[in-house]
Amino acid sequence: MSNPFSTNKAPKPVGLYPHARKVGNLLFLSGVGPRSAGSDANDSGVPGLKLDHNGNFLEFDFEKQCRSVFDNVKVILEEAGSNWDSLVDVTVFLVNMKRDFAIYNRVYAEYFKDNQPCRTTVEINSLPTPIAIELKCIATI
Numbered sequence: 422m423s424n425p426f427s428t429n430k431a432p433k434p435v436g437l438y439p440h441a442r443k444v445g446n447l448l449f450l451s452g453v454g455p456r457s458a459g460s461d462a463n464d465s466g467v468p469g470l471k472l473d474h475n476g477n478f479l480e481f482d483f484e485k486q487c488r489s490v491f492d493n494v495k496v497i498l499e500e501a502g503s504n505w506d507s508l509v510d511v512t513v514f515l516v517n518m519k520r521d522f523a524i525y526n527r528v529y530a531e532y533f534k535d536n537q538p539c540r541t542t543v544e545i546n547s548l549p550t551p552i553a554i555e556l557k558c559i560a561t562i
Contacts, residue, residue, distance in 0.1 A: 423442045423443060423444040424442065424443045425439035425441075425442050426439055426440055426441045426442065426443060426448075426500075426501045427439045427440045427441075428440060428496070428497060428500040428501070429458065429459075430458055430496050430500055431453070431458050431493050431496050431497045431500070432453075432454065432456035432457065432458050432466065432493060433458075434451060435549050435550060436549075438451050439451065440453075440497045440500075440501070441497055441501050443501065443502075443562060446561055446562050447559060447560070447561060447562065448498070448501050448502075448503045448507075448559070448560045448561070448562050449558075449559055450494065450497055450498075450556070450557065450558040450559070450560070451557070452514070452548075452555045452556070452557050453490060453493050453494050453497060453555065453556050453557075453558070454467075454490055454493070454548065454550065454552045454554070454555045455467050455468060455469075455485075455486040455487070455489035455490040455493065455552055455554060456489075456493075456550065456552070457489065458493075458496070467486060467489070467550075467551070467552055468482070468485040468486065468488070468489045469481065469482030469483065469484070469485025469486050469489075470482070470485075470486065470551065470552070472551060476551065481553075483520070483521045483524050483525070483553055483554070484524050484528060486552060486553050486554050487524065487525055487528040487529070487554060488528060490554050490555065490556055491528070491529075491532045491556075494508075494556055494558055498558075498560055501562070502562050503560045503561065503562045504560075505532075505536060506535065506536040507536075507560040507561045507562070508533075508536060508538040508558055508559070508560045509538050509539065509559055509560060509561060510538055510539045510540075510558065510559040511538050511539070511540045511541075511556055511557070511558050511559075512540075512541045512542075512543065512556070512557040512558075513525070513529075513540065513541070513542045513543070513554065513555075513556055513557075514543055514544075514545050514548065514554065514555045514556075514557070515542065515543070515544050515545070515553065515554055516544070516545060516546070516547055516548060516552075516553050516554075517544070517553065518542070518544035521553060521554070522542070525542075525554065538558075
């Protein structure tokens with residue numbers, strides 16, 4: 422049996438799904454992006470991202486998105502009874518590997534200096550919102 426888990430300290434999911442599910446001593450996180458918790462619907466809510474009324478970039482800072490998504494994962498882990506050092510597997514989705522991988526890899530190494538979970542990085546065409554990175558994680562509890 423699995424138990425769904427959500428917290429208002431993380432960004433609301435963009436669909437009908439929980440932030441995570443607990444199964445035994447494992448915690449499976451749904452895809453987590455860089456939006457800020459409680460962000461306004463009129464704003465992208467994504468650190469480092471500003472769009473005009475046509476959806477064109479006015480500001481784009483991929484490093485800010487990386488740091489925000491890692492912080493969001495940390496909040497969900499802690500609220501669900503786990504922690505950063507308990508991550509065992511991380512799947513990362515990037516919308517532009519060529520442009521963003523070097524920055525992502527540098528920031529990742531900073532955040533995962535001590536705990537080094539398994540990692541897979543995949544380039545995809547797009548994500549449901551105008552973000553450039555999303556993480557899918559598994560941790561122990």
